[in-house]
Amino acid sequence: MxxxxxxxxxxxxxxxxxxxxxxxxxxxxxxxKPQYQARTQLFVTTPAAEGTELLSASSFSQQRVKSYAQLATTPKVLDPVVRELGLPVDATELAERVSVAAPLDTVLVDITVLDTEPARAAAIADALGRSFVAVVDQLERTGDAPSPVRISTVRDAAVPTEPVRxxxxxxxxxxxxxxxxxxxxxxxxxxxxDTVVRTEAQVAALVPAPLLGEIPFDKVAAAEPVLVRRHQGARAEAVRSLRTNLQFVGAVSEVDSVVITSSVPGEGKSTTAVNLALACADTGQSVCVVDADLRRSRIAHYLGLVDIVGLTTVLLGRIGLDDALQRWGGGNLHVLTAGEAPPNPSELLATEAMADVLAALRERFDLVIIDTPPLVPVTDGALLAAKTAGALVVVGAGRVRAEDLRRCLRALDNSGARALGAVFNLVPHRGRTASTLYYATDSRPARPLASVGSSPADDGARGLPEDHQVRGE
Structure with missing residues (x-):
């Protein structure tokens, strides 16, 4: 199987x-090059008297035929043929084109010749038959006595019309x-x-935490990474399913803050973080999404926000947390962008100031979602996951090797962080499922995923640089 x-x-x-x-x-x-086959057939007899001598003569002929079959490809028989026809080959090369067969319990000898010229193949077969008869007659003579064996040609070679090879x-x-x-x-x-993770079964076997969501690949996600305008689709429903499953995890053990990370770049962790935050805010929760990927920030760009000040500015004490937070779309979603890129992101995120920022955000919001860098290149995500309820590991279908995913999980384990679950992202469509058929036939006008009004940030989610879901963070 x-x-x-x-x-x-x-x-x-x-x-x-x-x-x-x-x-x-x-x-x-x-x-x-096409090769043609010509065949001649010889009949071997022994003159004999009547009665028992006739039977003995027949047995003698059959025994002789076995030897004659090997004689036909010897230089003694082939050299005269080469000279007669002026062939550009010697007896050894000609023997490779000749095959001789003696059918069992018969006195027949079949000589078959292969050649690239049909007429020449027939000429060689006929000449070979004549030379064979002459050589046998010579070998079977004893002194002046006639040969006890008589060989007759019963089938002359015909010029072949179709090649056999x-x-x-x-x-x-x-x-x-x-x-x-x-x-x-x-x-x-x-x-x-191939060790690339491509299936749900592989994710389940590698990640010792539940699979909380499967987000299908969407070809328009490059232009619309944020699910604001387009909400009636399989990708939007998959994000809602992820939100629901995360709520079930929170019902078991309190989840007030969660890190969104991945193993390597290009698995779609940043778009997952933004869309999950929008989906949670749509339920009435107060949500804050924090861009802690200080090396390659994406959140502000996706949401069309200003990134002049943000997390780094707060951690350096240049601005207060209240002044750095930006409310998005007039709803329940607040955003703490990354701010300026620091020279030492890991050291900055490991400070007590970062712990204080997280504590303040948890007191203010129902849920804090933190986008962090991939765990294989750097350890930023593991450091922050240890300070929160745990991490959601985004696994991009066909984008990460099994060994890199294991390294990502080891990094979380070594830091004492908890893996809340996995999110299988960029899952290729395997046929038209029930959900895709449902949304394909839904003719109702689209409405935003989050209950927000129109704002400049909405327009900022369109016309973004290509391939945010495919290669974006």
Missing amino acids: EYLRALRARWRWVLGGVALGLAVAVALILLV PVPVLYLGVGLLLGLLLGGATAAARHRL
């Missing part, structure tokens, strides 16, 4: 192998079979060597 899954997942490799096999077969058909059907069949084997073996090898 695993092999069949590998073939289905990597069918392009199988198709490529088949195409290569057929291409080689076609090339051989075009490059191999190459055989297009055979070549194409062998090419197809070898192509299938090559493509299948390549697909199986890549399946075993």
Whole structure:
């Protein structure tokens, strides 16, 4: 079953192998020079009397035929043929084109000749038959006595009209079979060597925490990473499902602050953080999203906010927390942008000032969502996760290797942080599911995901640089 899954997942490799096999077969058909086959047949008899002597003569002929079959390809028989026809080959090379067969329990000798010229193939077969008869007659004579064996030609060689090589059907069949084997073996090898996380089952096996959400890939997410204008779709519903599952986690153990991180860049953690914050604010919760990715901040750009002051400004004591917070869209969502990029992000986030900022935000808001850098390149996210209720690990389908995901989880474990769950992001569509069919037929006008009015920030969510969900943070 695993092999069949590998073939289905990597069918392009199988198709490529088949195409290569057929291409080689076609090339051989075009490059191999056609060969024609001509055949002559000889009949061996022994003159004998009646009765028992006739039976003995028949047995004698059959025994002789076995030796004659090997005699036909010797230089003694072939050299006269080469001289007679003026062939550009010697006896050894001609022997490679000649095959001799003696059917069992018969006194027949079949001589077959292959040549690139049909007329020459027939001429060689006839000349070979004549030379064979002469040589046998010479070898079987004893003194002046006549040969006890008589050989007659019962079928002269006819000039062939169709080549026997190459055989297009055979070549194409062998090419197809070898192509299938090559493509299948390549697909199986890549399946075993490929460590990229692509399926929900792989995420469940690697992450020792529940899978809280699966967010499908959306081709328009590059232009609209924030779910404000487009809310009636599979991606928006997946974010709502993530919000609900996170609330269930919070019902078991209080979740007032959560870190959103990933293993490597490009898995979509920043868009996940923003859209989750909007979805939670839509339920009436007061939510603050903090851009703690001080190396590659994205939150302000996604929401169309000013990033002159922010988290770094507060941590350095240049501005108060109240002055740095920005209310977005007139609703329940507040944003603490990253601010200016510092030279030492890890050291800044590890300070007591950062712990104080988090404590103040938890007192003020129902939920604090913190976007942090990926955990494999840097440890910022692990440091902050240890100061919060835990971390949501965003796993980009086809974007992270299993070993990098393990390193990410080890970083959380080593820092004493808790992995609340995983979010499987950029999941490719596998057919038209019930949810996609539902939203495809929904003709109601779209409304914002969050209950907010129109604002300049809304317009700022459009026309953003391309590929925010695909390669953005």
